[in-house]
Amino acid sequence: MDKAKYKSALIVGTGPGLSSSLARLFARNGLAVAVAARQTDKLAALAKETKASVHQCNAADPAEVARLFETVEKTGGAPDVVVYNASNRVRAPLVDLAPDDVKRAIEISAFGAFLVSQQAAKRMLPNKHGAIFLTGATAGVKGFALSATFAMGKFALRGLAQSMARELSPQGIHVAHFVIDGGIRSAARPVPDNAPDSLLDPDAIAETYWATLVQHRSAWSWEIEVRPWLEKF
Amino acid sequence: MDKAKYKSALIVGTGPGLSSSLARLFARNGLAVAVAARQTDKLAALAKETKASVHQCNAADPAEVARLFETVEKTGGAPDVVVYNASNRVRAPLVDLAPDDVKRAIEISAFGAFLVSQQAAKRMLPNKHGAIFLTGATAGVKGFALSATFAMGKFALRGLAQSMARELSPQGIHVAHFVIDGGIRSAARPVPDNAPDSLLDPDAIAETYWATLVQHRSAWSWEIEVRPWLEKF
Amino acid sequence: MDKAKYKSALIVGTGPGLSSSLARLFARNGLAVAVAARQTDKLAALAKETKASVHQCNAADPAEVARLFETVEKTGGAPDVVVYNASNRVRAPLVDLAPDDVKRAIEISAFGAFLVSQQAAKRMLPNKHGAIFLTGATAGVKGFALSATFAMGKFALRGLAQSMARELSPQGIHVAHFVIDGGIRSAARPVPDNAPDSLLDPDAIAETYWATLVQHRSAWSWEIEVRPWLEKF
Amino acid sequence: MDKAKYKSALIVGTGPGLSSSLARLFARNGLAVAVAARQTDKLAALAKETKASVHQCNAADPAEVARLFETVEKTGGAPDVVVYNASNRVRAPLVDLAPDDVKRAIEISAFGAFLVSQQAAKRMLPNKHGAIFLTGATAGVKGFALSATFAMGKFALRGLAQSMARELSPQGIHVAHFVIDGGIRSAARPVPDNAPDSLLDPDAIAETYWATLVQHRSAWSWEIEVRPWLEKF
Numbered sequence: 001m002d003k004a005k006y007k008s009a010l011i012v013g014t015g016p017g018l019s020s021s022l023a024r025l026f027a028r029n030g031l032a033v034a035v036a037a038r039q040t041d042k043l044a045a046l047a048k049e050t051k052a053s054v055h056q057c058n059a060a061d062p063a064e065v066a067r068l069f070e071t072v073e074k075t076g077g078a079p080d081v082v083v084y085n086a087s088n089r090v091r092a093p094l095v096d097l098a099p100d101d102v103k104r105a106i107e108i109s110a111f112g113a114f115l116v117s118q119q120a121a122k123r124m125l126p127n128k129h130g131a132i133f134l135t136g137a138t139a140g141v142k143g144f145a146l147s148a149t150f151a152m153g154k155f156a157l158r159g160l161a162q163s164m165a166r167e168l169s170p171q172g173i174h175v176a177h178f179v180i181d182g183g184i185r186s187a188a189r190p191v192p193d194n195a196p197d198s199l200l201d202p203d204a205i206a207e208t209y210w211a212t213l214v215q216h217r218s219a220w221s222w223e224i225e226v227r228p229w230l231e232k233f
Numbered sequence: 234m235d236k237a238k239y240k241s242a243l244i245v246g247t248g249p250g251l252s253s254s255l256a257r258l259f260a261r262n263g264l265a266v267a268v269a270a271r272q273t274d275k276l277a278a279l280a281k282e283t284k285a286s287v288h289q290c291n292a293a294d295p296a297e298v299a300r301l302f303e304t305v306e307k308t309g310g311a312p313d314v315v316v317y318n319a320s321n322r323v324r325a326p327l328v329d330l331a332p333d334d335v336k337r338a339i340e341i342s343a344f345g346a347f348l349v350s351q352q353a354a355k356r357m358l359p360n361k362h363g364a365i366f367l368t369g370a371t372a373g374v375k376g377f378a379l380s381a382t383f384a385m386g387k388f389a390l391r392g393l394a395q396s397m398a399r400e401l402s403p404q405g406i407h408v409a410h411f412v413i414d415g416g417i418r419s420a421a422r423p424v425p426d427n428a429p430d431s432l433l434d435p436d437a438i439a440e441t442y443w444a445t446l447v448q449h450r451s452a453w454s455w456e457i458e459v460r461p462w463l464e465k466f
Numbered sequence: 467m468d469k470a471k472y473k474s475a476l477i478v479g480t481g482p483g484l485s486s487s488l489a490r491l492f493a494r495n496g497l498a499v500a501v502a503a504r505q506t507d508k509l510a511a512l513a514k515e516t517k518a519s520v521h522q523c524n525a526a527d528p529a530e531v532a533r534l535f536e537t538v539e540k541t542g543g544a545p546d547v548v549v550y551n552a553s554n555r556v557r558a559p560l561v562d563l564a565p566d567d568v569k570r571a572i573e574i575s576a577f578g579a580f581l582v583s584q585q586a587a588k589r590m591l592p593n594k595h596g597a598i599f600l601t602g603a604t605a606g607v608k609g610f611a612l613s614a615t616f617a618m619g620k621f622a623l624r625g626l627a628q629s630m631a632r633e634l635s636p637q638g639i640h641v642a643h644f645v646i647d648g649g650i651r652s653a654a655r656p657v658p659d660n661a662p663d664s665l666l667d668p669d670a671i672a673e674t675y676w677a678t679l680v681q682h683r684s685a686w687s688w689e690i691e692v693r694p695w696l697e698k699f
Numbered sequence: 700m701d702k703a704k705y706k707s708a709l710i711v712g713t714g715p716g717l718s719s720s721l722a723r724l725f726a727r728n729g730l731a732v733a734v735a736a737r738q739t740d741k742l743a744a745l746a747k748e749t750k751a752s753v754h755q756c757n758a759a760d761p762a763e764v765a766r767l768f769e770t771v772e773k774t775g776g777a778p779d780v781v782v783y784n785a786s787n788r789v790r791a792p793l794v795d796l797a798p799d800d801v802k803r804a805i806e807i808s809a810f811g812a813f814l815v816s817q818q819a820a821k822r823m824l825p826n827k828h829g830a831i832f833l834t835g836a837t838a839g840v841k842g843f844a845l846s847a848t849f850a851m852g853k854f855a856l857r858g859l860a861q862s863m864a865r866e867l868s869p870q871g872i873h874v875a876h877f878v879i880d881g882g883i884r885s886a887a888r889p890v891p892d893n894a895p896d897s898l899l900d901p902d903a904i905a906e907t908y909w910a911t912l913v914q915h916r917s918a919w920s921w922e923i924e925v926r927p928w929l930e931k932f
Contacts, residue, residue: 001902062332094400095355099295102347106339110385114335122328143395151392152343159388162376167327169928185917197917203700204915211910216903218884218896219925222932226918229868233921234669402695418684430684436467437682444677449670451651451663452692455699459685462635466688528798560866561821565761568813572805576851580801588794609861618809621858625850628842633793 003214004174006131008032010072010079012059012116013086014043017186017202018135022083023050025206032076036068038086059086059112060104069119078123081213084113085135087157089150102149109153114160117175121168128172131213134161138181141225165222176212179225180205181233198230236447237407239364241265243305243312245292245349246319247276250419250435251368255316256283258439265309269301271319292319292345293337302352311356314446317346318368320390322383335382342386347393350408354401361405364446367394371414398455409445412458413438414466431463469680470640472597474498476538476545478525478582479552480509483652483668484601488549489516491672498542502534504552525552525578526570535585544589547679550579551601553623555616568615575619580626587634594638597679600627604647631688642678645691646671647699664696702913703873705830707731709771709778711758711815712785713742716885716901717834721782722749724905731775735767737785758785758811759803768818777822780912783812784834786856788849801848808852813859816874820867827871830912833860837880864921875911878924879904880932897929 009026011019014037023033027050035043036055047054053075057068072079088108090101117132124130139147140154161177168175185191185199192198208226215221227233242259244252247270256266260283268276269288280287286308290301305312321341323334350365357363372380373387394410401408418424418432425431441459448454460466475492477485480503489499493516501509502521513520519541523534538545554574556567583598590596605613606620627643634641651657651665658664674692681687693699708725710718713736722732726749734742735754742753752774756767771778787807789800816831823829838846839853860876867874884890884898891897907925914920926932 001900003906094351094397095358097347097351099344099348099351103340103344106344106389107336110389111332111336111339114330114381114385115332118327118330118332125328139392143392143397143399145396145400148347148393148396148400151396152347152389153392155392156339156343156385156389159372159376159384159386160381163378163381163384164327164376166376166932167378167381169930172928174928197915199917201700201915201917204918207702208910208914208918208920211907215907215925216896216900217928218898218900219903219907220928221907221923221925224920224923226914226920229871229873229916229919231868233865234667236673399699402697405695407695430682432684434467434682434684437685440469441677441681441685441687444674448674448692449663449667450695451665451667452670452674453695454674454690454692457687457690459681459687462638462640462683462686464635466632560817560863561824563813563817565810565814565817569806569810572810572855573802576855577798577802577805580796580847580851581798584793584796584798591794605858609858609863609865611862611866614813614859614862614866617858617862618813618855619858622805622809622851622855625838625842625852625854626847629844629847629850630793630842632842633844633847 001216003216006031006081006213008034008076008079009081009083010034010036011083011085012036012057013084017184018205019085020046021202021206022209023052025210026081027051029210031081034072034076034079059116060107062115065112065115065119069123073123079120080124080130082116082120082131083133083135083209084116086112087137087153089147089153091146093146094148097149102152105149106153106156110156110160113157117160117164121173124173125171130172131174132164133176133178133209133212136161136177136179138179141179162222169220174215174217174220176221177223178209179223181225181227182231195230198228200226200228234449236449239264239314239446241267241309241312242314242316243267243269244316244318245269245290246317250417251438252318253279254435254439255442256285258443259314260284262443264314267305267309267312292349293340295348298345298348298352302356306356312353313357313363315349315353315364316366316368316442317349319345320370320386322380322386324379326379327381330382335385338382339386339389343389343393346390350393350397354406357406358404363405364407365397366409366411366442366445369394369410369412371412374412395455402453407448407450407453409454410456411442412456414458414460415464428463431461433459433461467682469682472497472547472679474500474542474545475547475549476500476502477549477551478502478523479550483650484671485551486512487668487672488675489518491676492547493517495676497547500538500542500545525582526573528581531578531581531585535589539589545586546590546596548582548586548597549599549601549675550582552578553603553619555613555619557612559612560614563615568618571615572619572622576622576626579623583626583630587639590639591637596638597640598630599642599644599675599678602627602643602645604645607645628688635686640681640683640686642687643689644675645689647691647693648697661696664694666692666694700915702915705730705780705912707733707775707778708780708782709733709735710782710784711735711756712783716883717904718784719745720901720905721908722751724909725780726750728909730780733771733775733778758815759806761814764811764814764818768822772822778819779823779829781815781819781830782832782834782908783815785811786836786852788846788852790845792845793847796848801851804848805852805855809855809859812856816859816863820872823872824870829871830873831863832875832877832908832911835860835876835878837878840878861921868919873914873916873919875920876922877908878922880924880926881930894929897927899925899927
């Protein structure tokens with residue numbers, strides 16, 4: 001029984017630290033890494049550390065996503081691991097939401113995931129090999145008050161992930177959806193001293209992505225949730 | 234314990250017969266009815282039968298939806314029952330989907346539901362009274378292969394419904410999501426002789442919407458699924 | 467399209483008022499009613515009001531349940547509607563639970579439901595007609611801390627209901643599971659003045675059971691949740 | 700960020716190969732291993748290979764389970780990892796099930812898991828450290844026709860797991876529920892040549908248990924499903 005083996009990863013979107021943790025972990029395990037984000041100006045240090053190529057891309061734009069994959073493909077070959085982390089939300093009472101904000105949020109959280117997954121699948125299917133991992137949130141399984149926008153985007157993302165898992169798994173592509181059920185710690189959001197590990201450590205999340213990535217195809221997971229030990233759920 | 238009482242209904246979108254069944258049932262129970270659809274040319278008979286006003290509207294367009302509610306409001310007052318039935322899908326392998334089709338499908342299935350619900354809620358909240366019912370599908374709880382588009386739209390719709398139920402219920406608005414789990418019979422899709430009642434009768438679905446509508450607020454449902462007795466699930 | 471028609475109902479177990487509300491509603495709609503409970507001494511008034519026959523029965527005992535159905539059958543014919551309301555719970559930290567209490571709780575909440583459903587199904591299957599309704603709780607879909615016992619019993623009940631729905635629906639028996647998501651008001655638990663209708667009115671719950679009972683078989687529900695408009699969920 | 704560290708494991712119940720795979724993997728990673736089963740006569744080879752102690756125990760009997768933990772504790776200290784794999788089922792139409800079989804199946808699949816978890820938690824709570832892993836099945840999330848017994852047992856197990864996760868996680872005990880969604884390959888059930896890896900490899904499942912065990916407490920999973928890439932779901 002061999003663990004799955006992958007060569008190169010493309011990470012789209014920058015969450016609060018998760019993309020960086022994934023890039024580092026993938027690089028440490030020998031994968032070539034590419035990172036894409038709407039704003040790339042803060043990615044220089046990461047690029048240097050992980051030798052990742054950095055790409056500017058609006059993930060909700062079909063042409064830009066197509067171009068992203070063409071560029072990445074030319075440099076280091078088509079990625080056999082693609083992770084989608086981008087999302088967008090507006091928190092407000094339903095009646096106060098600006099329709100354009102809602103539309104854009106859905107496009108970034110879900111439509112962009114479709115675009116990226118489609119480009120990824122096109123390149124993976126001929127080899128019957130690859131992994132497409134989508135980063136979800138509590139909002140994808142539970143629609144909260146004042147959070148209609150995020151619920152729509154993340155539920156849609158989960159629907160996409162489940163449909164893809166059913167369609168692509170038997171063709172050799174491992175599709176997984178991660179429910180990040182809690183806040184992620186960051187410089188801006190440090191862990192309180194009196195509640196150690198009460199915010200998700202992005203390196204810890206990345207470990208679970210990796211464990212999922214190396215699963216043998218006789219026992220694939222399609223959905224994995226992670227939450228801090230102290231989190232109410 | 235009094236059953237809830239409603240005066241006027243707006244039905245948006247035309248499903249396979251469900252909108253007509255709802256219009257008839259609402260009218261029979263004394264509600265003033267308005268019907269909105271993208272194409273209204275086939276609605277003359279229904280309008281005559283139910284005395285419903287008929288409105289042309291692209292439900293995915295913010296300005297058109299705002300205008301729809303203004304027009305309906307002027308004629309018979311703001312509706313205290315609003316049902317969203319519109320949806321759109323493209324069935325194809327993931328890699329064959331045209332991005333524009335996917336975007337439009339999500340906009341009609343989910344973004345339009347947001348627009349209509351928002352306009353409805355704005356008018357219901359001051360009275361702390363009203364009902365917003367969203368018509369979902371199996372695809373909203375189960376993402377099938379070859380059906381990523383429908384899964385995204387209907388999952389997003391369900392996320393919207395759940396978020397709205399949590400936010401608006403305590404403000405007196407009954408939000409419900411209906412999972413239509415099976416095919417609906419129609420002239421184009423008759424029930425097979427050897428499998429009676431094996432397709433959903435739109436009048437039967439409408440009865441369950443009505444039963445949900447008259448629920449006492451101490452015992453509201455937010456999600457109700459219906460399926461034929463012979464349906465695999 | 468005809469609504470389903472039923473003649474006689476057997477209600478097993480007495481919840482906080484729900485069994486009585488069901489008995490009254492069924493009787494008002496012309497059904498012959500039988501009520502079974504472990505303790506029957508408080509049921510005289512209900513029996514008089516609804517002309518229900520009253521039966522003493524420990525629902526977790528196979529022989530007693532078999533005898534119950536034989537007795538009811540002799541009196542007024544086999545019931546074509548059977549409702550199971552009995553449940554039992556112990557609230558305590560996991561480590562403090564007495565194993566015997568846990569075993570008994572599961573037997574009353576779930577094993578008894580199996581026994582009653584089996585006797586009911588035996589009599590309904592030859593006619594391809596009948597309804598078996600099981601009363602669940604929030605605990606059947608969400609396992610709370612300090613509530614392992616109730617979670618085990620009510621999850622098991624839901625599993626039973628779902629399995630029976632899949633097996634018996636195509637044979638003409640309508641199986642439904644009701645998620646009572648909130649407290650039920652009673653003499654001992656009155657509704658707070660400052661939060662009207664914030665506890666489930668048992669008459670209101672009964673209305674939803676009735677609406678489900680009369681559903682046309684082309685559009686059956688198998689699971690329906692009800693909660694007060696002010697309930698957090 | 701340190702990975703969790705464990706010293707000794709107790710595995711209760713023997714599934715089709717999973718218990719053995721877990722014992723081997725735990726032993727390889729340096730844990731002391733104890734194995735308990737109703738019938739221990741086939742466990743000699745495993746015991747020799749993994750240096751595991753072997754214990755005869757009926758997991759549905761409170762006194763035997765208490766004695767099991769006392770014995771294991773004396774030998775190698777209280778286990779800080781406990782896995783429950785035992786289950787029982789009867790497959791038959793609802794009306795053909797023997798009540799005693801149903802009762803016993805629930806007791807083995809769910810009540811036994813409670814007994815084992817309780818004994819485990821008693822010993823883990825003082826140290827605020829430990830892991831309790833419960834092996835579920837598709838039947839725990841989907842109740843199939845002709846499978847009421849298994850549905851009841853595995854739903855109840857899931858309810859127990861969810862309740863324990865909410866109660867014990869904030870006290871330092873990692874509770875996880877694994878949904879084994881497919882058949883496990885074994886000598887009696889070999890993988891078909893034309894569908895490689897279409898049955899779950901028990902070693903592959905064990906890898907995912909291990910990955911879950913070493914999760915950092917800021918990012919614990921409570922439910923993980925695994926299925927073969929070719930499995931319909």
